[in-house]
Amino acid sequence: MHKKFLPLSILLIVLLGLAVSGYMTSPDKPKVPVRxxxxxxxxxxxxxxxxxxxxxxxxxxxxxxxxxxxxxxxxxxxxxxxxxxxxxxxxxxxxxxxxxxxxxxxxHAELGELNFDHEAHEDYADEDCQTCHHGAEIEEEPQNCTNCHTSAGTEDIPSIRTAAHDRCVTCHEEQFEDEMKGCNTCHKVKNMKKFEGDTTPCSQCHQNESxxxxxxxxxxxxxxxxxxxxxxxxxxxxxxxxxxxxxx
Ligand code: HEC
Ligand code: HEC
Ligand code: HEC
Ligand code: HEC
Ligand code: HEC
Ligand code: HEC
Ligand code: HEC
Ligand code: HEC
Ligand code: HEC
Ligand code: HEC
The missing domain is CATH 3.90.10.10 (Cytochrome C3)
Structure with missing residues (x-):
């Protein structure tokens, strides 16, 4: 029995020694390479x-x-x-x-809440719902765009981003001309101090490539x-x- 433990004890002592000396000489700063x-x-x-x-x-x-x-x-x-x-x-x-x-x-960013006053816009559009909504042939009744327009979109139905922006841009051209700075008038962009698992592809928001x-x-x-x-x-x-x- 004892013979079995002897090598183990030696190993432990050696390891302990290494740990102590390692602790005492451990470099606080990373080595800055010369070349x-x-x-x-x-x-x-x-x-x-x-x-x-x-x-x-x-x-x-x-x-x-x-x-x-x-x-x-x-x-x-x-x-x-x-x-x-x-x-x-x-x-x-x-x-x-x-x-x-x-x-x-x-x-680095996540699109938060939408800053959109629907009621006020009914006025701006002179109560003409079809300024933004489809006619009865597509939308039986005005409803949320996301009921049909998904994030990715399909071949026949544009993405929610394209669909919504195409409607808003008719009256809000300057905001889109401002590019990234204009987003914040409609989207409350959350700044993520901490990573929360949002890995939305860059191209979802940026026109530029990665x-x-x-x-x-x-x-x-x-x-x-x-x-x-x-x-x-x-x-x-x-x-x-x-x-x-x-x-x-
Ligand atoms: C003139 C530019 C420049 C300056 C100034 C500079 N570095 Fe570097 N450093 C580099 C480059 C380039 C590399 C190579 C990184 C690589 O290979 O990806 C590097 C590499 C390193 C590495 C090695 C990283 C690794 O992956 O091995 C360390 C550590 C480091 N630098 C620390 C420092 C510190 C600390 C300072 C300031 C006291 C400093 N550097 C100033 C350009 C610089
Ligand atoms: C923030 C400024 C700065 C950056 C960044 C920088 N350098 Fe320099 N580099 C200098 C200066 C200043 C000199 C000195 C030139 C002289 O002596 O006339 C120099 C000189 C050099 C020289 C000639 C002399 C020598 O030291 O070898 C080389 C080669 C060189 N740099 C390569 C690089 C490389 C490679 C990088 C990028 C990884 C880099 N430098 C980044 C400022 C910079
Ligand atoms: C100031 C120093 C400096 C000068 C001047 C310089 N390069 Fe470089 N070059 C670098 C460094 C540093 C890298 C990156 C090395 C790495 O990837 O680790 C690099 C990378 C490259 C690569 C490699 C690309 C790859 O994917 O492997 C090519 C090709 C290249 N340079 C071509 C050139 C040409 C052509 C010129 C002149 C028109 C030039 N470089 C001038 C510092 C320099
Ligand atoms: C943790 C990730 C990260 C590391 C590590 C990193 N970069 Fe960057 N770098 C970025 C991001 C993100 C951008 C674009 C946004 C910005 O400009 O800050 C960028 C932009 C740049 C730019 C263009 C903008 C500018 O400041 O001129 C240069 C050049 C660059 N990096 C060089 C380097 C070099 C050389 C190293 C290593 C010494 C390095 N980066 C290490 C993330 C990184
Ligand atoms: C300026 C464009 C615009 C106009 C004009 C407009 N809507 Fe909308 N509507 C939207 C958008 C965008 C949404 C989805 C976003 C949201 O929830 O706010 C929506 C959503 C709706 C919804 C679903 C709301 C919910 O929470 O379920 C109804 C119902 C609706 N609209 C009715 C109307 C009616 C009725 C009119 C005409 C009087 C009208 N809309 C005019 C853009 C508009
Ligand atoms: C009931 C499903 C449905 C709803 C709800 C819906 N759409 Fe659409 N949308 C479609 C379909 C299907 C198409 C493709 C057919 C076409 O191009 O006319 C389309 C196409 C579009 C287009 C491109 C063609 C065009 O008409 O200009 C835009 C822009 C658009 N939708 C915006 C919106 C907006 C904004 C909303 C919400 C206010 C919305 N849609 C609500 C189904 C819907
Ligand atoms: C028919 C024209 C028209 C359309 C289409 C339209 N808007 Fe507006 N919007 C206006 C007007 C008019 C105002 C109020 C005047 C102003 O502040 O510029 C306004 C104001 C706003 C504001 C407040 C602006 C600010 O500076 O704070 C937001 C946010 C907004 N709209 C979002 C939207 C969104 C989102 C869409 C698309 C779903 C949209 N609008 C489509 C006419 C329109
Ligand atoms: C005039 C208002 C307005 C402006 C400016 C605007 N957006 Fe939007 N955006 C919208 C509306 C409305 C929607 C549809 C939201 C919904 O119904 O879920 C939307 C949707 C999106 C979506 C899709 C979100 C999803 O859930 O898939 C993305 C991505 C987006 N916008 C990015 C941007 C970026 C990036 C900018 C700046 C370049 C921008 N937007 C500027 C109004 C605007
Ligand atoms: C230097 C910039 C940079 C850093 C830092 C970075 N990423 Fe990414 N990440 C990217 C790019 C670029 C893509 C490709 C997305 C695209 O094409 O739009 C990507 C894609 C991803 C994807 C795939 C998303 C998809 O739907 O395809 C995941 C998951 C991801 N990153 C997680 C992370 C995590 C977790 C970290 C930190 C540990 C991290 N990333 C740090 C630039 C970065
Ligand atoms: C949810 C939308 C969104 C996503 C996804 C997103 N961004 Fe951004 N990004 C923005 C907005 C909005 C700004 C402008 C922020 C501001 O001006 O305050 C911005 C700014 C930037 C800038 C500074 C640009 C400049 O011109 O100053 C860089 C670099 C950048 N993003 C890189 C990336 C990369 C790389 C990815 C993917 C890994 C990514 N972004 C994903 C919304 C997004």
Whole structure:
């Protein structure tokens, strides 16, 4: 019996020792890399990380925009800026984040209540219900649009978004011209401080594609590096400067 427990006890003591020494020497801050090797199809790039922040005196949040300060380890850029916004991204990105506070950087809004005074609008339309509702051939009686118009819509029946907007726009053109700023006059947009599981596709609200809203990996790196170099007129950024960053 005792012989069986001996190796276990030793293991326990060793583990305890490791835990204690680990605790005493545990680094409070993440290791800030000196240089970073970025492999890519354009030729490897050696990024002089420490030089950029110490010699060129650039603060962390110029580049690591997702977290202010340097308390927490920043996420790799690629977890938010993928090669492509494809099916793989949709499947994998959910596991790329340490917790749900990150989700709302992108899944950031939810359409809340509708701010629409129906009674007042009967007046505005001179009691002509068909300004918005269909005639009897479709709507036997005026009723909620969502009884027939769904979120996704069908080939024959437009989505609730298209259906409603098409009617409202006849009198509210300016609000739609304001694009994202105009939404709030009719929709009370909820700002989600906490992720509540709303993963409505971006295109449900935005005319732009995901890749125009969140740049892909190539654009994210090129824009970050080049915008700053261009602005300061230092470091490589000109059209024929490719090999000042890319080793071929
Ligand atoms: C000039 C831009 C720039 C500045 C300034 C900068 N970083 Fe970075 N940092 C980067 C880039 C780019 C990467 C590579 C990220 C990647 O590979 O996805 C990186 C990577 C890192 C990593 C490694 C992350 C990982 O996934 O391994 C840490 C930690 C880090 N930076 C911390 C800091 C801290 C702390 C500061 C400020 C003291 C700072 N950085 C300032 C651009 C910068
Ligand atoms: C937690 C997710 C997340 C991480 C990590 C992240 N980004 Fe972003 N990034 C975004 C989102 C969302 C936007 C678009 C909205 C905005 O402008 O804030 C964006 C926009 C950008 C833009 C265009 C807007 C601008 O500020 O110029 C650049 C360039 C960029 N990111 C570069 C980077 C680089 C380089 C890294 C790594 C050092 C990085 N990002 C890490 C989410 C992220
Ligand atoms: C400006 C456009 C517009 C006009 C004009 C209009 N409606 Fe509506 N109506 C709507 C919209 C949008 C909805 C669904 C959204 C909602 O619930 O408020 C709706 C919903 C309804 C409903 C269902 C309400 C419920 O809660 O079940 C009835 C009934 C209705 N309308 C009757 C009428 C009648 C009768 C008239 C004419 C006197 C009229 N509407 C004029 C846009 C309009
Ligand atoms: C009883 C079912 C039903 C209800 C309720 C309904 N619709 Fe429709 N709607 C349809 C069908 C079916 C079509 C497609 C046939 C067509 O194009 O005329 C359609 C088409 C439309 C179209 C595109 C064609 C057009 O008429 O301009 C708009 C816009 C529209 N609906 C708006 C609305 C609005 C706004 C409401 C609520 C105020 C509403 N609908 C309520 C069934 C309905
Ligand atoms: C027949 C013309 C007409 C149509 C169609 C119409 N509206 Fe209006 N709407 C008006 C008028 C007139 C006002 C009051 C004057 C103003 O505030 O501009 C108004 C005011 C509003 C307001 C208050 C605006 C504010 O600035 O606070 C909202 C919200 C609104 N409408 C929503 C809608 C929605 C949603 C639809 C489509 C279902 C719609 N309207 C369709 C004429 C219309
Ligand atoms: C003039 C008023 C008005 C404006 C401005 C407006 N909407 Fe709407 N929107 C509506 C109405 C009315 C509905 C139908 C709501 C219902 O009956 O459930 C709707 C529906 C939607 C839906 C469908 C919601 C669902 O449940 O599937 C989306 C998405 C949407 N709007 C996005 C937007 C965005 C994004 C903007 C700004 C670019 C915008 N709307 C501007 C009035 C407006
Ligand atoms: C950098 C931006 C970004 C971040 C951060 C992010 N997402 Fe996404 N997510 C997207 C994009 C882009 C899509 C594709 C949706 C589209 O095409 O409109 C998506 C799609 C999804 C989908 C599939 C929705 C559908 O109906 O297809 C789910 C589920 C999802 N995300 C959950 C999460 C969760 C959970 C988190 C946090 C742990 C998260 N996302 C963080 C950008 C992001
Ligand atoms: C429920 C509707 C809705 C959904 C879904 C949605 N957004 Fe938005 N988004 C908005 C609204 C509304 C604004 C404008 C907010 C404001 O101006 O206060 C906005 C603003 C933005 C901006 C800033 C744009 C600018 O020009 O300043 C970015 C970037 C963005 N959204 C990215 C995304 C991405 C990526 C997704 C999908 C993962 C997404 N959004 C899903 C409604 C939505
Ligand atoms: C916020 C400003 C800023 C950002 C962001 C930035 N740089 Fe720089 N970079 C500089 C400055 C300042 C210099 C110094 C040029 C000089 O000494 O004349 C420099 C110099 C360089 C040089 C030449 C000298 C060296 O240190 O190797 C390279 C290569 C370089 N940067 C690559 C990058 C890459 C890759 C990125 C993106 C991951 C990047 N930089 C992002 C400001 C920036
Ligand atoms: C300031 C430094 C810098 C300059 C100048 C630069 N790049 Fe890049 N490039 C990068 C970085 C950083 C990446 C991203 C590495 C990664 O994805 O990890 C990259 C990525 C790429 C990729 C890879 C795309 C992929 O999906 O693998 C290509 C292709 C590319 N660059 C081409 C060019 C060309 C062509 C030029 C000149 C017109 C150029 N680059 C100039 C820093 C630079």
């Amino acid at each position: 970073i090797l970025l492999k890519n199809s354009g030729g490897k790039v050696i990024f002089t990380h420490i030089k950029h922040l110490k010699d060129y005196e650039i603060a962390c949040d110029n580049c690591h925009h997702e977290r202010a300060g340097n308390e927490t380890e920043p996420l790799p850029c690629g977890s938010c800026h993928p090669q492509a916004f494809d099916q793989d991204y949709v499947r994998d990105h959910i596991n790329s984040f340490p917790d749900e506070t990150y989700c709302v950087t992108c899944h 890749k125009d809203l969140v740049p892909n990996r190539l654009d994210a790196f090129h824009n970050l590096c080049m915008d700053c170099h261009k602005e300061l007129k230092r470091g490589p950024y000109k059209d024929n400067d490719c090999d000042k960053c890319h080793l071929r």
